[in-house]
Amino acid sequence: MRTGRRAWIYVSLALTALPLAGIQARQDKANELYLESCASCHGANFEGGLGGNLADGQWKHGSADSDISRVISQGLPNLGMPSFEKTLSAEQIRSLVVYLREKEKETASQTSPPPRPTEGDVVKSLEHDYKVETVIKEGLRTPWSLAFLPDGRQLVTERPGALRMVDPTLLPEPISGTPQVVELGQGGMLDVIPSPDFAKDGWIYLAFADPLDGEKKSAMLKIVRGRIRDQAWTDEEVIFQAAPDFYSPAGHHFGTRMAFDSGYLYFIVGERGGMMEAQDITRPNGKIFRVFPDGRIPEDNPFAAQKNAIPGIWSYGHRNPQGLAIDPRDHSLYATEHGPRGGDEFNIIRKGANYGWPVISYGMNYDGTPLTGLTEKPGMEQPLAQWTPSIAACGLACYTGDKFPNWKHDFFAGGLRGELHRIRIQNGKAISDEIILSGLGRIRDVRNGPDGYLYIVLNQPDCIVRLVPAK
Ligand code: HEC
CATH class of the missing domain: 2.120.10.30 (TolB, C-terminal domain)
Structure with a gap:
């Protein structure tokens, strides 16, 4: 068992090292990445400018995580959104998506806050009060x-x-x-x-x-x-x-x-x-x-x-x-x-199945540095729902x-x-x-x-x- 475990540590180091060996091993935090690469066109407070607001929940080019990461990676050449495929790793792009989702939810909770009941209040919800x-x-x-x-x-x-x-x-x-x-x-x-x-x-x-x-x-x-x-x-x-x-x-x-x-x-x-x-x-x-x-x-x-x-x-x-x-x-x-930070999951649990942590995840590290660029992988289960943030x-x-x-x-x-x-x-x-x-x-x-x-x-x-x- 001892040798078995040592072998595993070796494998796991190899696995975590691989994706970082890709474009760059930089571990910038998502907020720093944003200020450096995005704020000039999308505003320091996501309010927009040349690139448009990124926190108002309106996604012109698709609202799924995969749409947002595709736009960041491939850009929108005809509209002036540059491609970041060559300068940002998949992990960094994922961390930016998590970061944008956090900002989107912050805005939503200001503009249409969820019910905060106090005792005795009648609270309305879709199916029942x-x-x-x-x-x-x-x-x-x-x-x-x-x-x-x-x-x-x-x-x-x-x-x-x-x-x-x-x-x-x-x-x-x-x-x-x-x-x-x-x-x-x-x-x-x-x-x-x-x-x-x-x-x-x-x-x-x-x-x-x-x-x-x-x-x-x-x-x-x-x-x-x-x-x-x-x-x-x-x-x-x-x-x-x-x-x-x-x-x-x-x-x-x-x-x-x-x-x-x-x-x-x-x-x-x-x-x-x-x-x-x-x-x-x-x-x-x-x-x-x-x-x-x-x-x-x-x-x-x-x-x-x-x-x-x-x-x-x-x-x-x-x-x-x-x-x-x-x-x-x-x-x-x-x-x-x-x-971690983002990527809470709701799963149906099946016999013998692998739920993917930490190889795949919709989240990033707590300090805003990237964790993994992979949100899915063959042989690993996808959540029925995930919460980011x-x-x-x-x-x-x-x-x-x-x-x-x-x-x-x-x-x-x-x-x-x-x-x-x-x-x-x-x-x-x-x-x-x-x-x-x-x-x-x-x-x-x-x-x-x-x-x-x-x-x-x-x-x-x-x-x-x-x-x-x-x-
Ligand atoms: C040179 C200016 C520029 C920079 C830098 C830039 N963008 Fe953009 N971005 C744009 C433009 C222009 C659009 C298209 C806006 C439109 O459709 O009206 C856009 C669109 C987007 C969209 C799609 C928004 C939607 O409504 O669907 C996302 C997401 C996005 N940018 C993220 C980023 C991120 C993240 C960065 C930094 C890594 C970044 N952008 C850097 C100009 C820029």
Whole structure:
């Protein structure tokens, strides 16, 4: 395994070095590139001039990403737009497209801002008018996940480490004896869901950043199940734990979410900053797993029979998905994934498929330098939808309630930037994406309530709200 990994590092360096060897290895930031090459004709503030406004959402020569990058690359010779094919690399052109998309969205959010409801307001949206109701206003610290038990009680995780049973609006002391977690960067106590047979078996599943040997300097995602008896966590069993080699001091990209379907448990492990490790099926990072509810590995998992592969892997090439939901109509699995700066993804997750990170991506690096010029590649999946600029996708639910009939089976994707998106899937395609609300706080989780309302877990302010029909 050791030699195997060394060989892989060699390959991954070769892969990342190749595209840069093309035109120039310059790593200019997109804003600098823009000022240098574009602002003279399109204005320092994108307001136009000889070249026209690039931030008003009006694209005369095509509005798809591919149209914009084609115009930049090939120019519009008859109109005076120069070709940048010879001076800018594919990576740089992609970073400019991301940058223009950011500016376009900034303008749009000023001219036609998405709804920013306050409690009690009737908010209009395309299919339904709704109101926001606060369910838990105070007392939570960085709530991360919400789950409903069959009797109506709610479980809430808080990232610093607590699991609480809420009954139904009273906030009791945390459950005692839950696993120790590392609250490191994005890590901590993360997802919670009950077993689909909870009424019979009483199991509750927890996903969290686990300290290596109690040592808080190194962590990895771990999943356990246990029961709650007299406000205490008992009967704990390990469902997923990575080998110590895979623990890392990185404080980011733990994932995660869990979802049950048809006798399987699906869960996400983020790439932990390992980037190319997401492409390596001998490592758990950057993967979605499928296991039996007791942690055993199904024999028909795509890589179960492959030597050295991690047998629980269901799909790979993921960066940091933090939304996972099943469409009960056909049992398809969907995930939302944080891209870098730009390129957040909404994917349908297929057995054995490669989602491409970091070889293909619609995003650029956080500092505005290019990441990859490739947004697609044979053998790698395309997202059903992608968000550039990023919404910081977190929390996903397929609406199954009956209080909002026209929303039935639409997907609700939250984001840490505060937007809640409603996505409609038809014949395997995302046919619409509506921003339902924004500005309430950072959206961590979105869940169906047993009452048919849509529940949203917020950070800053730390609270839980729900959407109820306006009338
Ligand atoms: C020498 C002037 C000039 C420079 C420099 C220039 N452009 Fe242009 N650009 C134009 C002109 C002229 C048009 C065509 C405007 C029209 O159709 O009315 C154009 C059109 C475009 C379009 C298509 C807009 C649409 O409505 O579809 C994009 C995108 C674009 N430019 C991006 C860039 C970027 C990015 C850069 C820098 C890398 C750049 N341009 C540099 C002159 C320029």
